[in-house]
Amino acid sequence: MSGPSVGWYLIVAAMLFGIGALGVMMRRSPLIVLLSLEIMLNAANLTLIAFARQHGDLAGQIFALSVMAVAAAEVAIGLGLIVAMARRRLVLDVDQASALRG
């Protein structure tokens, strides 16, 4: 086992996750929210791979691959929604899209 210890990877992953979470919570553009979500997912992927390397177990890497597949599907839907909103000339602001208020 060479390279930095797993703790460093975790620190980087935690920072990425925090950046992503702040992005989701603070930005109003749906495009940026979607990007931030991707960052969070990739932070999780990084953790999975780091631990997989540490334990020498491929399960974590396979899990990361499936997360990527899910992320791709999610981006396809998310971007589709954003394109649909743009086509209808709706304001691209998640705070304005609050029709489901109780």
Add this chain to the structure above:
Amino acid sequence: MIAGGWVCLLAPLAGALAITLAGQRISRRTAGWISTLTTFIAFGGALIAFFGLWAADPEDRERVSTAYTWLAAGDFEVGFQIQLDTLSSVMMLIVSGVGGLIVWYSMGYMAGDDEERRYFAYMSLFVFSMLMLVEAGNFLLLLVGWGLVGLASYLLIGFWHHKPEAVAAAKKAFVMNAIGDATFALACVLLIWETGTLELVGVFDDVGSMSSTTVNLVALGLLGGAVAKSAQIPLHTWLPDAMEGPTPVSALIHAATMVTAGVYLLVRASPVFEAAPNVQHLAAILGMLTLLVAGVVALVQWDIKRVIAYSTMSQIGYMFVAAGIGAYGYAIFHLMTHAFFKALLFMSAGLVIHHLGGEQDIRKMGGLKEVMPRTHIAFLAGALSLAGIPIFAGFWSKDGIVSSALATGGALGWTLFVAGLVGALLTGLYTFRLYYTVFRGEQSAFAREHAHEGHGEGPLSMLVPVGILTVLATIGGLVAIPGVWEPFLHWIDETAQPLVEPTVGQDYGTSAIAVTLGLVGLFLARRAFQAGRQLVTNPELWRVLEHKLYFDELYDALFYRPAAAISAALRRNVEEPVIERSLDEIGSGTIHVGGEVARFQSGLLRTYALAITFAVCVLVVVFVAVR
């Protein structure tokens, strides 16, 4: 012979099913013919069974035939079985014979009614039910027949369902009968518990091994059923109201298929009642009360059918007296002659009603002798038979009952004897009050008005059965002449050995007194009629009798009003405040909580994300802290 029994049982059922299934495809007249013919086929079957038994060895006159096991639970089995013996064969003949004549008569009476097919299907069902009742080889089938008779009578009494009184009367009859059905069913349950069987023969063999309490309870249960079905005090109030049905239905209920069931049960279950003599005497006392009460109430009624209905109650009272003191032969003998003359009276009353366009009030009738000579003769024969005037059928049977009471002796016997004689006087009074008011004197204006519409006295299908019954009511009693020729009584004795047999001297002595009293009644009624006054002149008494001794009012106050008051109180104090309000509260509470919760749903995506993040943080902290 057994085949005859099965044919007799199933033919009317087949008729009822055929009419029901054919529906609109057959004409109304065809429905009538199907019903009449199947009933007469049943009569043919009954004849085969009867003569088969007649030819059989006297030791061998009890045949049980089981078609299949109908119900089985562990060791307990009940078969679909019939029992043919001397008693049931006579009952089969009466039910199918008189029933057939009545169904035939209804073809004329009901012609032109809207729902004749339904009517004839019900009639066939009624006859089938009663045949099931008398042929049943076990108490369960007897109970089934018992219930079906109640159902058929309910359907027929309420046949004119557009009349509210008819519907009310049907419900009343059904409820009153349900009380009796319930006690009967309880008696059956007790029998299963104690003897493990419901077969008539098996139960009668085991009567000796039961405790006296059980026997008394069983006998009481059976008596309750009999009292309800036969309209005896205290469950008698349904019978007069049952006059709301069509007249042939009244004839069927009174003569052949319904009220006689109670008497049949008392005789059929005589081993049980003999083991419980107190209950048997209770039956006699109830019969005595009924015969007196019904006799006096009949004196003031204005409806031609109601008078006859009260006379039925009174005559069934005689039969109960006979069965109660163990004169089973006379009970069934009176049942048979009563079937003849009561069917005759109802059917000739039906001719009168038919002739007068549906009028039943005797105050509007009068002097019908001239316009309806044949009906007059038929009615007179029925009336003489009912009043017990010699050679007519009722004379032989009623006097036999009264003299049996005399032969019983003791306080009970003498009371019953005196009551029977008073009953004979009352019978003469009310019967001939009816006869004179309807047929003698000046023709009333109402009768004259309607007489012109008359097309003779009625169609042939009505006159022929009436003619046959006139003959039967006249000479039908000659099968049991005291001391000379008593084949009928010996025939019944083979199934139900009598406890008491009057001597020939007692018989003729009683007859002399009873006939005198009957004639006195006749002449008193005649004199009152000629003088233009009523038999009951005291207005107070008149009012009491007109209200039928306030039985309806009493039951109203005892049962209906408390039940209605309790229901109303429960509605006011439980249903409305507790149940209905609690439902409202649950509903509005849910709406309120939902409204509060809905405020969290802002629709703002970022808020949700914040909430999720915050919640995850809390969970992580909790998780770490708990570890």
